[in-house]
Every structure is written in structure tokens, then in C-alpha cells.
């Protein structure tokens with residue numbers, strides 16, 4: 001047999017893999033590849049450090065709203081100090097995992113992947129980097145996340161604002177907020193964390209709300225020393241992780257929580273309404289302002305313990321109006337009222353539904369993935385797209401939901417399995433069958449029908465009105481599909497004269 005055919009991937013006979021992004025999902029993939037015996041990968045990260053969203057977001061009050069014991073890798077337990085870890089603790093955790101599991105040596109920070117193009121003659125990807133270098137790879141994986149491109153508004157006059165103004169994911173820490181009047185625009189999960197964190201130090205917060213979100217109490221607190229001692233015991237820690245995962249799984253069982261009219265959905269909406277009624281019993285004006293007019297959850301549900309109470313502070317004003325324009329020293333609301341402010345914080349979210357906003361990917365026929373999507377990103381299991389062999393997305397279209405970190409692990413296992421399949425079977429191209437991709441996406445879209453996501457403005461929706469980001473079930477069903485349907489969906493090819501990358 002031709003020696004090349006026995007060893008299509010070069011010396012080590014493991015595929016060369018380029019991973020774009022060193023956040024939660026890219027690091028998970030790095031670990032799973034090493035565990036599969038694959039050392040031949042590089043992670044390119046455009047930021048100066050690893051951590052992804054937990055590196056970018058350093059705004060006051062930033063912490064995860066999923067319990068720490070489940071918002072972490074199953075293979076890397078941690079001595080969490082809080083029920084919900086802060087940004088600092090999460091970033092330190094990711095740094096530790098990258099070091100302890102040997103991923104760090106594969107990460108190249110400050111290096112942006114400009115584009116990746118598949119070459120059908122060689123069955124290789126050509127990847128261009130911001131350093132000017134070009135690398136070849138058998139497999140390319142996008143691990144760029146979903147909430148990575150800040151959404152900047154285009155309000156008239158925005159550039160004329162004389163004070164500091166910045167997006168929450170690009171917080172400018174050099175500006176002293178004490179004694180200042182600070183405008184916070186938005187009422188998503190980010191703004192809801194910032195307002196209670198800065199209210200005690202600033203002169204005044206003016207929060208602009210276009211549409212309120214449905215808010216649930218988060219129940220965050222520091223663990224007691226006794227609890228931390230307990231969680232250092234593997235059995236106890238595992239039980240806690242299982243318990244929390246099951247709670248999350250049960251919460252989204254069958255997707256009922258997203259469907260107005262179901263028992264689960266009605267109960268959750270009633271809980272939120274009762275919370276508003278209780279906290280704002282003495283402030284009917286605020287109760288009316290913060291009550292959504294669309295069915296639960298409509299948008300990403302918000303979790304916070306003290307936000308509603310903070311709105312009752314004397315130095316906090318909720319303006320239940322969209323921002324219409326900005327002047328040199330004021331934010332003008334949709335009613336034309338100008339609110340004088342010193343600092344303007346844009347908590348206006350991310351370009352979530354655009355997918356791969358900074359990465360051009362060209363597939364088998366030279367077409368870019370964005371042209372193929374034509375404004376409606378979709379993929380099989382969020383991972384693969386026909387016409388793009390050996391290209392995978394972590395946290396791709398239709399995977400936002402369930403318990404994210406365990407979904408990242410399933411996606412990482414999928415990629416590691418494909419890499420091993422290529423080695424085992426000597427195949428050089430693995431691609432999802434078009435029929436599987438189409439049937440799967442028809443099924444997924446059918447599950448969006450009847451959800452409140454279609455009845456509200458949210459970042460899940462493409463400009464054409466299709467919900468493209470969401471996974472409407474739990475992590476267990478997703479994991480099962482990845483394991484069972486993944487291998488069945490694939491078609492493979494072998495280059496007659498393969499070359500190592």
C-alpha cells in the first residue's frame with residue numbers, strides 16, 4: 001500500500017487542526033483533543049489573552065448567572081467561592097484549566113484568523129492569519145462564541161457626546177464613576193448586573209429601557225467554609241453537579257417553558273409577576289414600567305437578586321423609553337426628553353444572530369458560509385454545514401440553550417471523534433449529508449413554532465424573522481443527538497494522493 005495512504009496526516013498521523021478562539025469552548029476542545037491523543041492543533045485567539053467572553057466582559061457586577069458547579073467542565077472541578085462565580089474567578093479558572101491540561105502551549109494570543117478556504121484538490125484548509133502567515137490544516141473549528149461582536153447603536157449625535165462612552169464588553173476602567181451621572185442603555189442581563197453594582201458609588205444612574213425583561217431571583221451568595229469543605233469531597237461535588245444539572249434539565253424539559261399556555265410557562269410568568277407585585281407594592285409606577293407586555297420568556301430570561309430593589313434607590317431613575325439620539329452632554333429619549341449625563345454606557349448587546357461575524361469561511365465550491373446562509377445561519381447540530389468538509393462550529397447556530405458548558409463538551413467530543421475517524425479510516429474529508437442537514441433544520445424550526453421567542457424582539461432572530469440561535473430543549477437530548485445522529489449523518493471521502501497538512 002502507498003505509504004501516503006497509510007499515513008495521510010503526516011508524521012504523527014494525527015490531523016492538523018486549527019481552532020479559532022480560546023474561550024470556554026476552544027479550551028474544552030483542546031482538552032478533548034489531547035485526551036484523544038491528538039497534539040497537532042493550534043488555537044488562535046485574537047485577544048491578548050485566553051478566556052473569551054470572560055476576558056472581554058469586565059464590567060462592574062459581572063458574574064455568571066448559572067450555578068458555578070455546572071457552569072464548569074465536568075473534567076475540571078473547582079473550589080468555587082460563590083454559588084455563581086464572578087468574572088475574575090471564571091477567568092482564573094480557565095487560565096488554570098489551560099495550564100493544568102496542557103492546552104496553554106497550543107494557544108497563540110493576539111493572532112486573528114482572517115479567513116479559511118477549503119482546497120478540494122488537497123483536502124486541506126488554507127488559513128490566513130493576521131500575522132501575515134498562512135497555515136494548512138485538515139480540520140478547522142470555529143470556537144468564537146456567539147456573544148463576541150458588540151452591537152453598537154447608530155443613534156444620531158452619538159459621536160458628538162463629549163464624556164466617556166463605551167460598550168459593556170469594552171469597559172473603560174480608567175474613568176472614575178464616583179460622583180458622576182451615568183446613563184446605562186439597555187435592560188438585558190448585562191445592564192441588570194451593572195446598575196446595582198454602580199448605584200452605590202455614582203451620583204446618579206439613569207437607565208434607559210426599550211422593553212423590560214422577565215426577571216427571576218438568582219439566589220447568589222458566597223459559599224460558607226463548611227460548604228466549600230464539603231465540595232472538596234469528589235462524591236459530594238459530583239452529587240451537587242448532578243443535582244444542579246437535573247434542575248436545569250427539568251426546567252427546560254420538552255421545551256414547555258418557552259411555550260405560552262403550558263403549565264410550566266404559565267407558572268414561571270406568574271412567579272415573575274408576583275415578584276414584581278411584591279417588590280413594587282409601594283411603587284405602582286415602577287411595577288407597570290418593569291412588567292413585560294410579551295409572554296415569558298420572549299428574550300433571554302434575566303437572573304438577579306437585587307436589581308428591582310435598586311430601582312427604588314433615590315439616585316436611580318428608570319426611563320422606560322428607547323434612546324432616540326445623543327447630544328454633547330445628554331441622552332435624548334424617544335419622547336424627545338434630554339437627560340444630562342456625564343458617562344454613557346452602552347449595554348446594547350451583541351450581534352448574536354450573525355454568526356462568525358469576524359471570520360470568512362470558504363467551502364468546497366469557493367462559496368462563503370455567509371453567502372450560503374444568506375442571513376439565516378443554520379447547521380446540523382450547530383456543528384456542520386454541507387459543502388464545508390472538516391469544518392465545525394462550537395456553539396454554532398441553534399445551540400443556545402440547555403446547559404451550555406456540557407454542550408460545549410459534547411461538541412468537543414464530536415470533533416475529537418471525527419478526527420479519530422479520519423485517522424482510523426484513512427479518510428481526508430468528512431461532511432454532513434445534505435438530507436440530514438435539511439431534515440434536522442426543518443425539525444428544529446418546527447420546534448420554534450409556538451414559542452414566545454417569535455412574539456418578542458430578541459437577539460435570537462435573523463433579519464428575516466427566523467429564530468436561528470436557539471436550542472429549545474436540554475443538554476441531554478442534545479448530547480444524545482450528537483452521539484447517535486452525528487456519525488450517521490456523515491459522508492466521507494479519501495483523497496487519492498493525500499498529503500499531510
Ligand code: NAP
Nearest residue numbers: 063064065186187188189190210211300322323347348349
Ligand atoms: P441584550 O440582552 O441584547 O440587551 C441589550 C439591551 O439593549 C436590550 O435591553 C435592548 O432593548 C437595549 N437597547 C438596544 N437599543 C436600545 C435603544 N435604542 N434604547 C434603549 N435600549 C436599547 O445584551 P446583554 O445585556 O449584553 O446580554 C447579552 C447576553 O449575554 C445575555 O442574554 C446572556 O446570554 C449573556 N450574559 C450572561 C450573563 C451571565 O451572567 N451569564 C451576564 C450578562 C450577559 P430591547 O430588549 O428592547 O431589544
